[in-house]
Amino acid sequence: MKLGFSAEDEAFRAEAADWLQGQMAGEFRDIVGIPNLVSKVERRKEWERQLAAHQWSCIGWPVEWGGRDATLAQQVIFAEEYARAGAPNRINHIGVELAGPTILAFGTQEQKARYLPGIAGGTQIxxxxxxxxxxxxxxxxxxxxxxxxxxxxxxxxxxxxxxxxxxxxxxxxxxxxxxxxxxxxxxxxxxxxxxxxxxxxxxxxxxxxxxxxxxxxxxxxxxxxxxxxxxRGQGWGVAMALLGFERGVSTLAQQMQFRNELDAVIEAARANGKANDPVTRQKIARAEIGLNLMRYGALRMLSNADAAGLDGAALTYKIQWATWRRDLGELAMEVLGQAGEIAAGEAYEWSLLPNTFLFSRSDTIYGGTNQIQRNLIAERGLGLPREPRGNS
Amino acid sequence: MEFAFTEEQAMIAQTVQTFFAENATSERTRAAMEAGGIDRELWASFCEELGLSGIGIAEEDGGVGLGMVELAIVAEAAGSQVSAIPLLGLATAGQAIAAGGNIAQKEQWLGPLISGEAIAAAAYAPALKVEGGRLSGTVPFVAHGSLADLFVFVGEDAAWLVAAEDAGLSVVSHTTMDQTRPLATVTLEGANAQALNFAPAREALHAGGWICLAAEALGGAQATLDRTVQYSTERMQFGRPIGSFQAYKHRLADMMVLIEQARSAVYWAACAVDEGAPEAQLALHSAKSFCADTYFECAGHMIQLHGGIGFTWEHDAHLFFKRATSIRSMMGDGDWHREQVARLTIGEAS
Incomplete structure (x- = not known):
């Protein structure tokens, strides 16, 4: 068991950090830190193409298809440096993290040639x-x-x-x-x-x-x-395999977004004095612990993943992060107080933390509700009897 | 970066799991509960036959090398059976002596501790006063204190070794809720104390103790889940195994979600200490608080999900529940550890 990175990996980190920070300080500084997926769409499509042009779009993919054959450690490092540089959420994350890996796993050579270049190249969302x-x-x-x-x-x-x-x-x-x-x-x-x-x-x-x-x-x-x-007729297996990719390396990038949100909560608490309140301190500590356990949980499941895919423990990841983020959203509003309920301008638009509070109500629903997750964990992870089905 | 067991670690895990499952039976644990809380035969065979009691102690000091990850593997396996052994004493006192003892202290104590001839206990003792190398005062809540041959006491700015046979030391044992690790009050009246090098001794004692407790909690929590899953597939009500009801299986799922996080916490902390990572303190406080809470939650679920039988003395559920209770309050409760996490992330409260 080892958490530290090798000298070679640290050199990779320096290269990635240097490039990312250069981009965010230069040509793409207008899209730094955008958390949502719907604003400045055209600029963010340009960012996808810029990533691709420098071979940073899909680093875990084979070189043949526009990737770098990056090791797990390198993918972890890239996710960390991507967030540290303030680069915006990937507008093509569904292509890069879900469609691409599924096509790599199930596609024929011809299908790969047809679809992968558009994803890796950042031209097809x-x-x-x-x-x-x-x-x-x-x-x-x-x-x-x-x-x-x-x-x-x-x-x-x-x-x-x-x-x-x-x-x-x-x-x-x-x-x-x-x-x-x-x-x-x-x-x-x-x-x-x-x-x-x-x-x-x-x-x-x-x-x-x-x-x-x-x-x-x-x-x-x-x-x-x-x-x-x-x-033909076997699409369910493909659809389920894709959901497995959703629990893979892509979670690391998502965690970096969570890191930014928790940091913003801490900053707000410092600014209005709530950081001195013992109850708030306990809640922030719980959030900090939870976020770290998410990170090490992801590293553990990825390190343990064999050719057959992620192990049973990976089943617990969705409900874990979704619940953590919903709790963080509630904590954010507690810290902000009534100030959190007032928008910056006239439009019904929310800054980072109130938006996290509202948006996170969907986290425990999409991609399988918390209730469905518990069924999956119990039936697939623990081997309990299946819920009886109706006749529909 | 490879956050998975090496082949050697996987082998150690399998060896200790088998050892404790075969030997630390409910029957033997219950016998030990009537005899001061230590199964001496089990401890002797653990120390002598497995050769793993020297884990985390350098070979030149008589240990077997390795580190906190391996200590965690052992403690997890011991905890899964609520084994009545003085592992915590070894993990705290042994680490403190190895890190903060002089050559003579190491020579005198590490050998007997590793061989199992001597049993150690350690405790936080802020009320002790030292005068001319002699210690006085009272130390409450010393785990396995009534059976210890050696004590390590940690004050605010000093740490000491005191032999149990010292004329100035007396012990009163208490009937304790967790009978596998009963607490004692130690009173010192001018006891002969040998000073340890404070800072390294305290740091090593904390790391060893918190990892041991967190890993025990992980093993215990996993056992409560495994045993309850087993029960839920055998017990029938309304013509179905009770494990097929969502109200039941969702609670088991929640246990697994917590336990998988606890597993990450234990091995994160152990790795961070072994690698001297800057986040080691954050990891230790996270692991102790999270794993203790997880164990308590899971052990409570185990009782509830077993129904009436889970409330009986005969069933083992209460052994887990009581061990979980003691781990929660021992070596800093959850609120204290979380305040340390808050200090590390937010800074001091003003």
Missing amino acids: WCQGYSEPNAGSDLANVKTKAHLEGNEWVVTGQKVWTSLAHFSDYIFVVARSEEGSKGPKGLSFLLMAMDQPGIEVRPIRQMNGEAEFNETFLDAARCPADAMLGE
């Missing part, structure tokens, strides 16, 4: 077409239908909560390709271009006032027959 109005926690209840017409899949249905669909170039869609099938069987995993007449996107305004996610309507939307990842 991706979104995720999983949830539907009647397929939320019960994700396998997908009703969106796909059938082959000549050389094309024709897809009809409705997706919902599709983050970033309003400016994405591609969507991966879980659709029912086998007529009469039910549940996780008979689904296929399709990669579809967004810019076509059969796809309409309507933004949904969230409780924090922003519109990061959307309803996505598919009406005879099309993609080539060979735009299917994995086997």
Whole structure:
């Protein structure tokens, strides 16, 4: 067991830090530290391309596909330095962290050649077409239908909560390709271009006032027959494997955002004197401990991950971070007091901490609610009997 | 960076888990509870047969080298069986002597402690007064104090060794809630004290003690989960195993979420101490407070989820619950450790 980094890794850190800080102090200083995913979209697409041009976009990927074959330690270092430099959240995180690794794992050589350069190159933004109005926690209840017409899949249905669909170039869609099938069987995993007449996107305004996610309507939307990842009717396995990537290295970058939020809470507490209050100090200490345990938990699960993927302990990660962040949002409002309830200007727009407070109410819902997480932990992690299913 | 056990560490883990599972049985632990809280036969075979009692102590001092990670592995396995052994005394006093003792003190005490011939206890003792090399005062809450051959006392700016046989030392043992590690009050009246090098002794004692307690708590918490999972698949109500009900399984899931964090905490702290990382103090305070709370929470769930049988003397649930209770209050409670975390992250309160 070893936590320290080698001299070689520290040299890598210096190189990454130097480049990132140079960018954030120079050409891209106008987008430093933007936490959300919906403002200054065009500039942030330029940032994606800049990362790619200097081979920093997908460092964990094989060199062949635009990565650096970076070791786990290097990926950890890069995530740390990325946040330290104040670089903005990755607007193509769904492409880089979810679609890309899934295509690398399941794609044919031709599919890799078709989709990966756009992701690694920062030119194609991706979104995720999983949830539907009647397929939320019960994700396998997908009703969106796909059938082959000549050389094309024709897809009809409705997706919902599709983050970033309003400016994405591609969507991966879980659709029912086998007529009469039910549940996780008979689904296929399709990669579809967004810019076509059969796809309409309507933004949904969230409780924090922003519109990061959307309803996505598919009406005879099309993609080539060979735009299917994995086997026909076996899309559920691909969809679930993708969720495994969500618990991988990408968590480290997310943690750095959490670090910034906790630091902002500490700063606010220092500024208004709450930092002297023993109860507040206990809560900040708990948050500090929780954040560190998230970091070392992620390093432990990544270090322990073998070729077969992450071990059972990784199942606990989602509920852990989501609950931590919701608690942090509440702590932030306690520290800010009533000042936290007043926006800076006339618009219904929130600065970092009040926005964390509001936004974090979604963290315990999206990507599997805390209740679904507990089912997964109990059934897959602890081997308890499955919840009885209804007949729908 | 490789935050996973090496092959050697995985082997040690397997060896000690098997050793404690086979030997530290409920029957033997309960016998030890009636005999002052130490299973002397178990401790002797741990020290003599496994050769792991010298962990964290350099080979030139008679130890086996290795470090806090290996100590944590041992304590985790011991804790999973609520073993009645003086491991905490060794982890605190042994570390203090190894780090802050002179050559003569090391020669006199480390050998017998590692071989198991001598049992050590350590305690925080701010009320002790020293005059001409002689100590006076009262030290409350000394774990395994009534069976110790050697004491290490840590004051505000000094640390001492005192032999139990010293004429100026007397011990009163107390019936204690956790009978596997009963507390005693030690009274000193002009006892012969040998000074340790204070700063290194205190630092090593804290690191060894907090890691030992945190790791014991981790092992104990994991055992409460494993045993409750087992029970929940066997016990039927309403025609179903009770582990199939969400009200039940969600509580087990919450236990696993806490335990996995506790595991990260223990090995983060152990690694940070072994590597001399700047964040070692943050890690130690985090680990002690988080793991103790986790153990207590899980042991409480174990009782609740077993229903009536979990409240009986016959069932082992109370052994876990009582050990968890004692770990929570021992060597600084959760609020104290979290205030240290606050000091390290926010700074002093004004």
